[in-house]
Amino acid sequence: MRDSVGYPDSGLDLTDGFKPHTSHWGVFSARQSEDGLQVRPYAGDPDPNGIIDNFPGALRHQVRIAQPAIRRGWLERGPGPDDRRGRDEYVSVSWEKALDLLSGELMRIRDTRGPGAVFGGSYGWSSAGRFHHAQSQVHRFLNIALGGYVRSVNSYSSGASSVLLPQILAGYEDITKHNVTWEQIAAESQVVLAFGGMALKNSMVAGGSISKHVERGAMTDARRRGCEFILVSPLRDDLPAEAGAEWMTCVPGTDTALMLGIVHTLVTEGLHDQAFLDRYTEGWPVFLRYLTGESDGQPKRAEWAAAICGVDGLTIRKLARRLAGRRALITVSHSLQRAEHGEQPVWMGMVLAAALGQIGLPGGGYAYSLGAIGYYGRRVNDVPGPTLIQGRNGVSDFIPVARIADMLLHPGTTYRYNGETRQYPDIRLVYWAGGNPFHHHQDINRLRKAFAQVDTLVVHELAWTATARHADIVLPATMTLEREDIGYSTNDPLMVAMHRIAEPFGLARDDYDIFADLADRLGAHEPFTEGRTSRQWLEHLYEPTRASLEARGLEAPNFLTFWERGSLIVPQRPDDGGKLRRFREDPIAHALPTPSGRIEIFSSKIAGHGDADCPGHPVWLEKTDVPKPGVPCFLVANQPVTRLHSQLDFGGHSTAAKHRGREVARINPRDASARGIADGDIMRLFNERGACLAAAHVTDAIAPGIVQLPTGAWYDPMDPEEDRSLCVHGNPNVLTRDIGTSSFAQGCTGQLTTVQVERFNGNLPPIRAFDPM
């Protein structure tokens, strides 16, 4: 059997008692025996990654949560604001007691303040199975049993772009999932200019499951055909060696200026595609007045750009000439918009692609976030997959996801979002299942103060993360290996029957069973469970896929056959280039879903909001967090190679990449030697918000003036009693700033900040993040 992108389905290795399973970081089979857990990657994956090797050491690790626990202060004094969170002890209790206390507290909040006092956004990646997806479970529970909750919108991934792109180009999914595919790049692109790169480490993962990693192969094929890759990034390995890329470093946060310099060159040299701009875009003349300096007195010449972004003027001009008249693809990574004014490079990248006139052609035009999150050639499955209905949320209030600390610290105050002035609600109870704010949120010392404000913080977790260590009620959840589920992602044709590999750890229970018991106490057992056991839910969620296969006359195995086989390959839609291709073919009949129906280089809607930090067309805006005395280096806090975010940071694959127990930070030889730092030394990174330790890797794969420390090392304060204690492990979010991208989108800005770095000469404090509580 061959699947739709032509790889033979070599299948899951189910010999020797191995059973099928999957994760956000790959399909595998596994066996738990007296020798521990063994995993085998899916044999059909041409480029499996090592992250699945975190499972064996993690499954029975001492940092797993064995029993429900209540924070002593909450147990003894009851709910209320308390700055002992993160400093207190825990008392183990029975499930009965924990669920009685929690349901009582939920009823108290519901009856005295209403569900609008509950924040249930519960942002986070949870685990891969579609039924036991903790975030879906908590939303369904709060809707059905409590009447709703204050939710969060958008993501930490794409906070700025997901608000912007639908207004200027097309729906977010149209651009990220039905646009330029890896197959098109392999076959058609002549030059790929990648802002922020497309690092292979990032395509190792995909939400829901990922069976094949195709990016390395596609780049190899493109390169062999003669396609040129140009990487604009602080890190050389943001494109793999296979791409043979030319590496240009630009000052972090200044890509917009570089793009303006390129477009200015195109226009002054008459290399831009005026016919495309006339036929397909809106507002080019307004933008042109800015580009030439007519509207602000500053022409955006290559030399002007050079002074800001550090790429010299001649190089910028040559780059513009190389792009013109060819099948050129401009890619902009998520990371560029996870920073102050993050809307601008996303918008300006689209304008650059429009000026080149390639949008809508195979392998050309504009791709956003390609290569972050493996997308299996980026095609979409043609049958419905399992989806858990979440019910109706009776509360309409929401926050942009990364504004959580502002909300908790400043209830009642106003903020701008998407052209509106909104007010933060007064939250008394926060419920988290399947996410780790002490991983994902910025300025952790501020976040600790924010969590001190609430009456109650509830966390379901499989391990004692920093978030669990700040909670009032901690409920131990099973991890994916300990339950049955269906693994599925809309872009991956392999649906996986996730068999149970191991028994639950300690007294851990499935999130679903915990919520079912809570729903019972709240009088909502039947509506929440619909009378189904977990296994019955899986059968129920599988049925739409089976029915759709049958309706198409395709082989449609019943649930038990699917379960026994372990996997199922579903058909995918052919790649038709999506909305952008159809728009190119006929811009009237297939107008874009933007206000004008065209590509909006100028947006009257956004201009109408009147927010100076996101005007009506892309502009270069000075940044407020730039290197200066005291904080002379940029910090790039990007995604980690050896894990997904903070998940299973205690697993063997993740810990093996640490040095002396610390997360490894990369630093250029020039910056290292100026500070007497040698490879392998421990460094202290600090700024006014906080400080952390990290082990130094001295390498010229990072540009001078920049230090890179990936996210995901668990927050580990040396002295939790202290206010801004040193994180001894290397969590960069003690350093990052907690501000929105702009008043328009209010996205997360965690990718970049500024720091000072020094050699750490003291006694090395122990790592305690992975100790049992």
Ligand SMILES: Nc1nc2c(c(=O)[nH]1)N[C@H]1C(S)=C(S)[C@@H](COP(=O)(O)OP(=O)(O)OC[C@H]3O[C@@H](n4cnc5c(=O)[nH]c(N)nc54)[C@H](O)[C@@H]3O)O[C@H]1N2
């Ligand atoms: N500085 C900086 N910060 C960033 C970023 C950055 O670039 N720089 N990137 C941001 C981005 S893009 C993202 S998406 C976020 C990611 O942030 P998160 O999604 O919050 O990070 P994860 O570590 O995936 O958190 C998932 C948590 O769910 C738990 N979990 C897994 N399975 C289950 C389960 O079945 N039940 C329960 N109850 N829990 C489970 C895991 O143990 C883990 O603690 O981080 C953001 N933070």
Ligand SMILES: Nc1nc2c(c(=O)[nH]1)N[C@H]1C(S)=C(S)[C@@H](COP(=O)(O)OP(=O)(O)OC[C@H]3O[C@@H](n4cnc5c(=O)[nH]c(N)nc54)[C@H](O)[C@@H]3O)O[C@H]1N2
């Ligand atoms: N292995 C692994 N893969 C992952 C994840 C993970 O945790 N682990 N997380 C997944 C998730 S949730 C997401 S949203 C995506 C995130 O996808 P991205 O946000 O694109 O990923 P990052 O690795 O944070 O950033 C990519 C690169 O951008 C570069 N960069 C940073 N700032 C700038 C800048 O100002 N200009 C330029 N030109 N380059 C810059 C950095 O060198 C960085 O390596 O990744 C996904 N993939």
Ligand SMILES: [Mo]
């Ligand atoms: Mo993300």
